[in-house]
Each structure stands twice: as structure tokens, then as C-alpha cells.
Amino acid sequence: MSRAATRVLALANQKGGVGKTTTAINLGTALAAVGERVLIIDLDPQGNASTGLGIEQRNRSTFDVLTGDATILEAKVATHVPRLSIVPATIDLMSFEREAGNASGKHYRFRDCLAELTASESVDERTTYVLIDCPPSLNLLTLNALAAADACLCPCQCEFFALEGLAQLLSTVEEIRVRLNPKLRIHGVVLTMYDQRTSLSDQVVEDVRAVLGEKVYTTVIPRNVRVAESPSHGKPVLLYDYKCSGSQAYIQLASEVIERERRIRAA
Ligand SMILES: Nc1ncnc2c1ncn2[C@@H]1O[C@H](COP(=O)(O)OP(=O)(O)O)[C@@H](O)[C@H]1O
Ligand SMILES: [Mg+2]
Incomplete structure (x- = not known):
């Protein structure tokens, strides 16, 4: 296979708490489990992806x-996951925007x-997949991620304002495609924290699918306490509790991502 087959996916959504980091960790783990070589790039100064994967030392x-x-x-x-590595983040990242100043090419540092x-x-x-865990805002870090990515994978929480947030995100991606990165496309929208006990969750899934159609992955990630617990053990949920509904959903998402990749390559 050619080098061009390294696929770069940015996990982006300007909203916080929608499942970007959780998806980076667990989709990354599920892809590695089926033989992909995955590199997570922690681009959030909070460093949650690094902590959630049990990385303490950050030289x-x-x-x-x-x-x-x-x-x-x-x-x-x-x-701890074979074939899964990470470039960890530290709080220094907060000063990146200031450090970069008006330097030319500052949007393309990461791509280079x-x-x-x-x-x-x-x-x-x-490396077959690079997953970039973006911070929850449209700052220079996120722009670096989107300028380097082949596609954007957008986690979207099943909540009342989901569609508004998504519309904004999709128009941002379109703008970046024009300004910074013509190859950028939407890989897909993944609905997260679906709660089967509430009709609101069902309504959100229905509305998002009605508007975005095939952009939305078939897999929906359920709200599952094991998913929320696993980062405090420094483990992906797939290692923490392989059988839980959250783990199974991320395994399914990984196969959907691979399937979409096949179609993109065949096109
Ligand atoms: N499927 C899920 N079930 C239960 N809790 C979840 C799930 N996905 C994410 N969470 C929790 O929701 C919070 C926000 O998720 P996170 O992935 O950190 O979002 P983001 O990176 O978009 O800010 C975290 O505390 C996380 O553990
Ligand atoms: Mg995060």
C-alpha cells in the first residue's frame, strides 16, 4: 500500500462535552484491535485523551x-493497547496561539x-489512522487539525440543541475547505450519549438523520456508565469492560469507519 493511505481524521466539534475525547480513545482502540496502526494526537490543553489512556509521563x-x-x-x-500510540498534550498548548503570533504558515504547522x-x-x-482530538473551540489548534485532516468526524451529543451546533460545525468545515484545505470532507457524524429511556434522545436521532441523512453513522453510542468510568482507570472502555454496550458500540463504529474508507478509496 502507498504512503498516501495514512488517513487523518479530526474529531471536532466546537462544543465541549459531546464525546470527542471519548471517541478518540475508544474508536482508536477499536481500530487498533482490528489491526490498524493508530496514532492519537492530543490537541486539547486539558490533555484528557492522554490521561484517559493512562499516560502520566509527558517528556x-x-x-x-x-x-x-x-x-x-x-x-x-x-x-497499553497494541498498535495504539499517542502524542500527549500538556497545558503549554494554551500558549500556542500567542507563540505562533502572525507567523506565516501558522495554520499548517501540524500538517507539515x-x-x-x-x-x-x-x-x-x-500509521494507518491518525485521530486528532480537538479542543472545544475554533481556535488555532483546531484550525491546524482541520488544515491537516482528510476528513472531519463529528461527535454530536443527543441533546436538544444538537442540530444547531451541527449546522454551525458543518458551515465551519465548509469555510475551512475553501480557505485552508480543499481536500477536507465530512467523514461522518456520530451521535453520542444516546439515552434509550428518554424520548428526547429518539427525537434528536430522528431529526439529525432527517437533515443530514447518510452523513450520520448508523452506529449510535449509548450513554453508558462504564464509558464514563474507564478514563479514571487510565483505560479505554474496551479494556475496562469489553462486553458493555459502550464498548460494543465503538467496535461497530470502527467497522463503519473502515467501510466508509473503503468506499472513499474505491470512488
Ligand atoms: N457514551 C457515554 N456514556 C457515558 N458518558 C460519556 C459517554 N461519552 C462521553 N461521556 C462522558 O461525558 C463527558 C464528556 O465527554 P468527552 O469525550 O470528554 O467530551 P469532549 O471531548 O467533546 O469535551 C466525559 O465525562 C465522558 O466520560
Ligand atoms: Mg475533549
């Missing part, structure tokens, strides 16, 4: 990568770092 971070003090290869660390990584990898060690 090098995404900040060092963005500022040119380390390569991705130097900064990435292995996790990734290009360096893919050029250095041999065919057998090639």
Missing part, C-alpha cells in the same frame, strides 16, 4: 511538535509535521 508533547522542538516520532508514546512523519515511515510500520 514531549504536541506543543513541542507544533513549535518545532520535537518531531511526532520523538513525541509519540506507546499505550505529519508530512514529515509519513515520509519517514516504512511501509510495514506505516
